[in-house]
Amino acid sequence: MTGRVITITSGKGGVGKTTATANISAALAAMGHKVVCMDADIGLRNLDVVLGLENRIVYDLVDVVEGRCKVRQAMIRDKRLEELYLIPAAQTRDKNAVAPKDMVRICDELRQDFDYIVIDSPAGIERGFKNAIAPADEVVIVTNPEVSAVRDADRIIGLVEAEQKGPAKLVVNRINTEMVERGDMLAVADVLELLAVELIGIVPDDTAVLVSTNKGAPIALEPKSKTGQAFRDIARRLTGEDVPFSAGNGNNGFLGRLSKLMKSKEGRNA
Amino acid sequence: MPSLSELLGRKRSASTAKDRLRVVLIHDRSALPPGVMDALRQELIEVVARHIDVDRHAVRVEMVQEGRSATLQAEIPIKATPKQPSSE
Numbered sequence: 194m195t196g197r198v199i200t201i202t203s204g205k206g207g208v209g210k211t212t213a214t215a216n217i218s219a220a221l222a223a224m225g226h227k228v229v230c231m232d233a234d235i236g237l238r239n240l241d242v243v244l245g246l247e248n249r250i251v252y253d254l255v256d257v258v259e260g261r262c263k264v265r266q267a268m269i270r271d272k273r274l275e276e277l278y279l280i281p282a283a284q285t286r287d288k289n290a291v292a293p294k295d296m297v298r299i300c301d302e303l304r305q306d307f308d309y310i311v312i313d314s315p316a317g318i319e320r321g322f323k324n325a326i327a328p329a330d331e332v333v334i335v336t337n338p339e340v341s342a343v344r345d346a347d348r349i350i351g352l353v354e355a356e357q358k359g360p361a362k363l364v365v366n367r368i369n370t371e372m373v374e375r376g377d378m379l380a381v382a383d384v385l386e387l388l389a390v391e392l393i394g395i396v397p398d399d400t401a402v403l404v405s406t407n408k409g410a411p412i413a414l415e416p417k418s419k420t421g422q423a424f425r426d427i428a429r430r431l432t433g434e435d436v437p438f439s440a441g442n443g444n445n446g447f448l449g450r451l452s453k454l455m456k457s458k459e460g461r462n463a
Numbered sequence: 464m465p466s467l468s469e470l471l472g473r474k475r476s477a478s479t480a481k482d483r484l485r486v487v488l489i490h491d492r493s494a495l496p497p498g499v500m501d502a503l504r505q506e507l508i509e510v511v512a513r514h515i516d517v518d519r520h521a522v523r524v525e526m527v528q529e530g531r532s533a534t535l536q537a538e539i540p541i542k543a544t545p546k547q548p549s550s551e
Contacts, residue, residue, distance in 0.1 A: 376475030
């Protein structure tokens with residue numbers, strides 16, 4: 194088995210990276226894949242609480258790096274999904290406790306046993322970000338439809354390309370349909386046009402996400418939730434499935450504009 | 464494609480955001496501060512004006528985005544000065 198390493202990153206903090214990591218991992222595991230998600234945000238551990246696994250931690254990523262335990266010992270099995278595991282970040286250390294080569298080594302080991310290794314990157318463009326993308330086969334960038342998040346996403350897309358980990362794929366998180374229709378929020382098509390990258394997901398702005406993180410239960414596992422469906426669609430696209438983007442999720446005539454964008458791109462490449 | 468509010472002549476905040484981001488991203492990507500563009504414009508005019516008579520007020524210098532790369536576009540109109548027939 195040779196697993197794929199998918200790194201979730203953003204540049205700006207607070208756009209929903211950890212939520213996306215938890216939900217994409219859960220959705221992949223619910224599809225029957227063997228998944229391990231890894232919190233690379235050393236010193237600001239969070240993926241454990243979002244997944245509701247905070248009480249089970251014994252060892253962490255830094256313990257693995259420094260040889261105090263084996264990778265297997267640091268893995269926590271999810272409560273709900275047999276095929277989902279978490280490797281938590283250390284809470285009492287900083288980013289410099291891990292180097293990019295450590296991440297590559299650990300991921301190479303995990304690739305033997307897992308289909309997907311999903312890494313939650315810290316915000317920023319320093320060591321923690323470099324650690325998170327070093328082992329990546331694929332990079333997913335999460336952004337929000339607001340100027341600061343889009344600007345930082347653009348910078349990250351450039352850095353990912355420079356590290357030869359591109360082309361990155363984009364998740365636009367927290368789309369508020371009403372605001373887009375009113376003309377007071379960037380539409381997904383606007384964000385795509387500005388960033389010129391491939392779209393892999395659109396996630397609505399949904400207060401139910403906060404409720405699910407309160408409980409430590411990923412919304413991707415709620416069959417009736419639209420937001421859960423958005424994360425499940427991202428997971429399916431990551432496995433190579435061609436999942437169409439449905440209309441009516443705040444795109445302001447998105448499909449038409451997207452196809453126009455695609456056509457103009459094709460024209461340029463021809 | 465203009466949105467409904469644009470057709471009604473109102474500029475909504477989303478389109479302001481998009482316009483601002485377009486400029487910011489071009490400068491971020493080229494690591495070129497906005498202030499340098501003015502200097503560049505002036506220098507371009509000086510160089511070209513040494514050889515041709517240009518219409519200085521109509522010069523347009525801007526970065527244009529194409530996919531993830533940018534092109535520096537300069538439009539430098541030349542003044543129409545008919546060549547004087549040689550008196551010889």
